[in-house]
Amino acid sequence: MAKKFEMNQKRIVGFMGHAGSGKTSICEAILFNTKASERLGSVDTGQSLMDFEPEEQKRSYSVTTSIFDVAYKNAQIFLMDTPGNSNFIPEAYSILPALGGVVLPVDALEGVKFQTEKVLGMLKTQKIPCLGFINRIDKEHANFATALNAVKESFSIEPVQMQIPIGGEAEFKGVVDLLSNKAYTYADASGKPTIGEVPADLKDQAEELRGVMIERLVEGDDEVMMKYLDGGEVSAEELNNCLKQGMIKGLFCPIYCGSALKNIGIDLLLDTLVAAMPHPGEERPRVLEDAKTGEPSSFVISESGNFLAQVIKTVTDPFTGRITILRVYRGKLNADEVFFNVTNRAKEKPGKFFYVRGKRLDQAEEAAAGDVIAMVKLKEAATQDTLCLSENDKVKLPNLPTMAPMVNMAVHPKTKGEEEKMSSAIQRVLEEDINLRFWREDQTKEFILSGVGSSQIDVALERMKRKFSVEVELKSPKVPYRETIKGKAEAQGKHKKQSGGRGQYGDCHIRVEPRQRGEGFEFVNAIVGGVIPKNFIPAVEKGIVECMEKGELTGNPVQDIRVELFFGSYHDVDSSEMAFKIAGSLAWKKAMMDANPVLLEPIMKLTITVPNEYMGDIYGNISSRRGRVLGSEDEGKLTRIMVEVPMAETYTLSADLRAMTADKGVFVCTFDHYEEVPPSIAEKVIAEAKKEKKEE
Numbered sequence: 001m002a003k004k005f006e007m008n009q010k011r012i013v014g015f016m017g018h019a020g021s022g023k024t025s026i027c028e029a030i031l032f033n034t035k036a037s038e039r040l041g042s043v044d045t046g047q048s049l050m051d052f053e054p055e056e057q058k059r060s061y062s063v064t065t066s067i068f069d070v071a072y073k074n075a076q077i078f079l080m081d082t083p084g085n086s087n088f089i090p091e092a093y094s095i096l097p098a099l100g101g102v103v104l105p106v107d108a109l110e111g112v113k114f115q116t117e118k119v120l121g122m123l124k125t126q127k128i129p130c131l132g133f134i135n136r137i138d139k140e141h142a143n144f145a146t147a148l149n150a151v152k153e154s155f156s157i158e159p160v161q162m163q164i165p166i167g168g169e170a171e172f173k174g175v176v177d178l179l180s181n182k183a184y185t186y187a188d189a190s191g192k193p194t195i196g197e198v199p200a201d202l203k204d205q206a207e208e209l210r211g212v213m214i215e216r217l218v219e220g221d222d223e224v225m226m227k228y229l230d231g232g233e234v235s236a237e238e239l240n241n242c243l244k245q246g247m248i249k250g251l252f253c254p255i256y257c258g259s260a261l262k263n264i265g266i267d268l269l270l271d272t273l274v275a276a277m278p279h280p281g282e283e284r285p286r287v288l289e290d291a292k293t294g295e296p297s298s299f300v301i302s303e304s305g306n307f308l309a310q311v312i313k314t315v316t317d318p319f320t321g322r323i324t325i326l327r328v329y330r331g332k333l334n335a336d337e338v339f340f341n342v343t344n345r346a347k348e349k350p351g352k353f354f355y356v357r358g359k360r361l362d363q364a365e366e367a368a369a370g371d372v373i374a375m376v377k378l379k380e381a382a383t384q385d386t387l388c389l390s391e392n393d394k395v396k397l398p399n400l401p402t403m404a405p406m407v408n409m410a411v412h413p414k415t416k417g418e419e420e421k422m423s424s425a426i427q428r429v430l431e432e433d434i435n436l437r438f439w440r441e442d443q444t445k446e447f448i449l450s451g452v453g454s455s456q457i458d459v460a461l462e463r464m465k466r467k468f469s470v471e472v473e474l475k476s477p478k479v480p481y482r483e484t485i486k487g488k489a490e491a492q493g494k495h496k497k498q499s500g501g502r503g504q505y506g507d508c509h510i511r512v513e514p515r516q517r518g519e520g521f522e523f524v525n526a527i528v529g530g531v532i533p534k535n536f537i538p539a540v541e542k543g544i545v546e547c548m549e550k551g552e553l554t555g556n557p558v559q560d561i562r563v564e565l566f567f568g569s570y571h572d573v574d575s576s577e578m579a580f581k582i583a584g585s586l587a588w589k590k591a592m593m594d595a596n597p598v599l600l601e602p603i604m605k606l607t608i609t610v611p612n613e614y615m616g617d618i619y620g621n622i623s624s625r626r627g628r629v630l631g632s633e634d635e636g637k638l639t640r641i642m643v644e645v646p647m648a649e650t651y652t653l654s655a656d657l658r659a660m661t662a663d664k665g666v667f668v669c670t671f672d673h674y675e676e677v678p679p680s681i682a683e684k685v686i687a688e689a690k691k692e693k694k695e696e
Contacts (some may be wrong), residue, residue, distance in 0.1 A: 007279060007281055009074060009076055010280055010370040010371070011076070011273055012080070012100035013080065013099070013102070013273055014092075015027055016084070016092050016103075017105050017106070017115060017116040018116045019086075020107060021107045021110075023103075024081050025356050026133065028040060028525040029261075030079060031049055031050075032268060033191040033266055033267055034070040034270070036047055038456070040189055041627055043391075047217050047277055047446060049068065049359075050068060050079075051066065052066070052480050053463075061084070063083055063087075063459050064083065064088070064432070065083070067356040068357050069355050073271070075274045077243055078273070080098075080099065086113055087452055087453030088452075089118075092119070093170055093402075094402060096128065096401065097401070100129060100283045101129040101273075101277040102123055103132075103133055104132045104253075105133045106147055108257075109136055109138065109141060111150035112155070115129050117154055118531075120137065120253075126284070129276075129278060131256065134148065134150060134151070134256070135257075136171060138264070140170070140457075142168065157250060158251070158253065161212070161213065162179060162254045163178060163255075164176040164206060166183060166202070166502070171312075172264065173186060174193060175268065178213050179213070179236070181197070182195050183198050184410075185263045185380075189261075189262055191266055193475070211238050215228075215458075216252055217242040218234060218242050219240070219246060220244070220249065220252075221241060221245050231471050237620060243275070247277070248282060256272065264276055283301055285298040285299060286298050287397075290396070291342050299329070301330065301370065302331075303330075304331065305331050306330065306331050306388060307328070307387070307389040308327060308336075308387070310331075310385070310386055310400075311382060311384060311385045311387065312327050312383065314383045322431070323375045324374065324376070324381045325373070327368050328368060328369050329368060329369065330369055331368075335366070337349070340389065340393070341387055342386040344380055345391070347391075348381065350375045350378070350542060351375070353373050353375060361376070366482065382431060383400070383434050383487060400434050401436055402434055405435075405450035405667065406451075406666065406667055407457060408450045409474045410475045411448070412447070412448065412473045413450045414473055419447070425467075425468040428464075428468065433460060435451065437449070437450040437451075444480055448477055461474070476651050479602065480647075481554055481599070481602075482599075483551030483553050483557070483558045483600065484561065484600055485512060485514050485559045485597050486595070486596040488511065488512065488513040489512055489590075490510070491509070491510060491590035492507070492590075493507070493510070493588070493589075493590065494610050495570045503534045504574055504578070505570065505574035506536070506568075506570070506575060507583055508587050510563055510565050510566075511564040512591040512592065513562050515561060518560065519674075521562075523541045523544070524564040525537050526565060527565060527566070527568070535577070536570065537565065537580075539581040540565055543566075543582060544563055544587075547585045551597070553685055554685060556599075568583075589679070598677070599676070599677040601647060601675060602667050603645070603671075604670065605642070605671075606645055606668065609635070609638055609665065610664065612639050614664070617661075618640075618660070621656060621657075622641075622643050625645050626678075627649065628645075653667065
């Protein structure tokens with residue numbers, strides 16, 4: 001059984017930022033230094049305890065959040081290593097509410113990238129403490145000063161330099177820690193430094209930067225700042241407290257440096273996580289909603305009070321079953337207690353608790369405030385669900401943040417007739433990734449899988465094949481075209497059949513004309529004098545409505561039509577509802593083809609957010625897609641561009657946008673209205689529809 005830690009000994013720390021900045025490598029070094037791992041894990045060689053999924057090893061970057069808790073200096077640190085690739089970073093956003101603090105690695109070779117800036121903005125908005133770590137200083141052409149300048153220019157929370165590197169590139173061997181005013185040099189990758197005096201060639205620089213650091217840190221505590229301004233000496237303990245309070249208040253972001261691969265500076269980073277990151281009771285207040293009214297309130301994480309937790313992640317394992325991971329915010333739960341799921345109104349019993357350590361589960365004694373804990377084989381609990389002690393606790397935690405999909409793909413089972421098996425497997429994969437969407441498009445009869453990027457969808461399908469032995473094919477979705485008319489027409493539909501005995505007779509005359517876009521279908525009964533009995537008139541409408549489900553041009557639904565039934569005849573014996581239904585359909589088919597039928601396509605409204613320097617490229621691309629720019633809004637370094645684009649032209653937009661903007665552009669897409677397809681394109685669509693019909 002694992003050692004039990006009190007709430008004030010716990011730290012929940014996320015590692016966030018751009019792919020390739022070294023988040024996973026830093027975590028691997030922490031695991032090694034805390035003896036959670038016997039060797040220094042490597043992402044590049046596939047020997048990583050954090051990136052253990054085959055899909056991650058294949059790509060050499062994280063595609064899902066991995067969790068591992070370590071014990072260090074009488075503290076329990078929950079490491080949460082999140083993806084940085086733009087296809088998977090939405091999972092990092094979803095995990096934000098569970099974090100107490102964040103480490104932002106920055107590559108000394110490449111500087112600050114867009115995803116790190118976005119994350120930092122979210123941390124500032126949500127008041128989550130953070131620190132920066134300039135990594136990979138040992139790499140060829142790496143430049144600490146250049147990387148630090150990039151941090152100063154782009155970080156939205158003011159950076160405070162805490163260390164100076166000793167050497168650089170291949171000669172990088174340690175750091176000067178400005179807080180302790182000592183030099184830490186590392187002879188090997190053991191992570192154990194030799195502590196000594198600041199090198200002579202760095203003394204003046206260290207003295208100057210230490211003074212600047214102290215001036216900024218004392219802002220974290222008003223009393224210490226007054227003492228400092230009055231000329232008093234500030235102790236190391238006071239400086240440490242100022243660092244912590246300043247981070248919690250969001251006044252600054254301390255910047256450290258080192259090399260995860262050479263295990264330089266990781267021990268000092270660990271010390272900072274324990275000393276400066278808030279324990280759960282010091283974390284920012286969280287929002288709590290009334291489960292019925294949605295009325296918000298706030299609360300602070302506490303050991304007292306009834307059990308309150310939220311499911312932050314679900315993992316489906318073919319052997320263990322469903323693994324439910326939760327962040328506990330209040331009270332505690334014992335293994336033999338029944339808890340209540342507020343979200344789906346279900347009761348369950350945990351049985352056992354586990355700490356998540358990479359792909360390993362180690363048994364825990366309880367689920368207590370401040371923990372990130374796992375339960376297995378729960379039937380009801382899903383990601384985002386709020387868990388309480390009983391149904392009398394009528395509160396709910398807000399849903400985790402998600403990102404709107406930008407890529408839609410039609411999925412078809414490789415083996416015919418296995419649609420149900422495919423759907424079941426995809427639903428289980430969706431349990432692991434709340435940023436995926438899956439539905440059936442009624443009009444086209446296709447199953448659609450949507451994600452933020454194509455790689456996210458690819459990984460989901462690879463996982464599905466590996467875990468559930470289900471393979472699918474991906475295709476661009478069919479466009480749900482519609483049909484309508486532009487002109488007016490009249491037509492007669494007459495159904496007369498004699499086959500011995502009672503015959504069939506129905507006769508109707510209709511007028512058709514277009515309605516305004518979006519007004520739908522209108523049926524007008526203009527029969528006078530009883531030329532068609534009232535009981536047969538609904539049958540005429542039904543025959544027309546059924547025909548409108550498959551238009552005469554492409555077999556797509558017809559919309560925005562007014563049909564007036566104005567004349568007809570009947571037979572006392574042979575007329576029936578069926579006969580008039582057939583007559584209505586015959587009249588409709590003739591009338592539609594005489595009323596200048598046209599094809600309609602769905603038009604999507606998009607909000608595209610890109611850095612300002614790419615606006616010209618975006619305008620050109622939208623124009624090439626038959627799109628219209630509706631307007632734009634300035635957001636500092638970014639611009640939001642509102643456009644309308646035909647759905648058929650949006651399927652490749654995500655890939656093009658990533659290429660055009662160096663992976664910095666995103667968009668949100670929603671259906672807006674239908675418009676007529678240009679004749680040249682309509683001809684091709686109609687020809688393709690006729691070809692498919694023949695093949696059927």
